[in-house]
Amino acid sequence: MTAPAGPRARYREQVREEIRAVALRQLAESGVQGIALNAIARRIGMSGPALYRYFASRDELLHHLVRSAYDDIGRAINAVPRQEDARATLLALGRAYLAWAVGEPHRYLLIQGPPAPGYASPADTVERARTAMGPFVAVFAEGKPTAQVQPVADEMRAWMRTDAAAVEWLRAHADVDPQESRAAGALAGTVLAWSQLHGTVSLEVTGQYTGMGQRASTLLDSQLRTLADAFLLP
Amino acid sequence: MTAPAGPRARYREQVREEIRAVALRQLAESGVQGIALNAIARRIGMSGPALYRYFASRDELLHHLVRSAYDDIGRAINAVPRQEDARATLLALGRAYLAWAVGEPHRYLLIQGPPAPGYASPADTVERARTAMGPFVAVFAEGKPTAQVQPVADEMRAWMRTDAAAVEWLRAHADVDPQESRAAGALAGTVLAWSQLHGTVSLEVTGQYTGMGQRASTLLDSQLRTLADAFLLP
């Protein structure tokens, strides 16, 4: 899967990797702004247009960085071990999400919206985002939605009826019959959790909490706990 | 307040206004990318560097747009009439927030993070964001926090002790003694609501819900209702 053949292709992949690495360093140091082909090329030691042998355009390079960011945060989330009960697991997952974002704020910013000016999110990022959130589906499959969140669950049930991708998402992470109420609840909980996570983490990363002595982790814990209650998690 | 004096200043203000308007149109049509001084100038009918007579830099122009966006969404929120009870008011406020963002997605994106590549959010945006969220403070002042959200309220209490801005924020929108438990609760609820609003609205605006048949308003209602419960709102 990784190495097809030939020293040519091998070298090519090495250079691509180096470009990605340098781009990431530039991103960390100078923001998205810093991902300039000239700057990257200079830092690598070759001049300008050579990069176009490896990436068709700056946007394609950004696209790769976005994908890698999704993969990375997905890995971080999936690496969280199951706790004793679903509540604890939910908290652990949320903290892992937050920790990753705080650890690599620039990369989270790359994800969090339209990263670069004219950059249009490629379609596959949506899918990547969903697989990254997979473990949440498993957690919420262990509970049942209360009346409070029933409308959301209803929409998810409708979604499963009309879109095979929904069922696929569910089955990939939890072993439940799409007909059961737990099924719709699992998806509903995940979407709600995703939204809350994104909200607090995004405000944290963009520095909106600075000066108000508010720890994002406190907010997150509180939110996830109420969410756990809304889904009757053990 | 608006017109100081002189036809000179009058004309100047007109041109500045026209620039802002054209910039907004460009933003809507071509994204942040489209806010290029050349393009704007061309569209106005003057050539290039003339704009620098009116805005010191592109960043300053962006800064103005960000401020106006904050002011606008703040106006939209503050225009929401009080409903019969706090719960209903909270829902109405949330829907107003969502409606504004959906109506002007590009402008919301301008707010939602670091809009342009190297653009550093000016300090006053934080303050503007807070005043925009003011009505929420008033709403949550009508309830008391449950144990669920107590940790958040505790942090807010600590914040009020160390930062006069916190108390000022509270007093500007609700008539409560900072010592009361309702005080910390009001701020805690507002921050929680802000985080949730931003989360769902942001995911909606960036199109993450597309294809999953999920209406952001359903999510929002659900979240705000649970939040109302967590603060024992009538």
Added chain:
DNA sequence: CAGGAGCGTTATAAGTTCTAACCATGGATG
């Protein structure tokens, strides 16, 4: 061991923001 694919180079085009130098108009002032 040819031959050419792949890679790196420079030159160049078309953008961007922003500064500099210059000039005309017209409001403010003696």
Added chain:
DNA sequence: CATCCATGGTTAGAACTTATAACGCTCCTG
């Protein structure tokens, strides 16, 4: 009222950006 200079517009140009074109060298491949 006549002057003056602040204000606002112009073009030129510098320092960037992304991206393409045309040109060789090298070294893998058949």
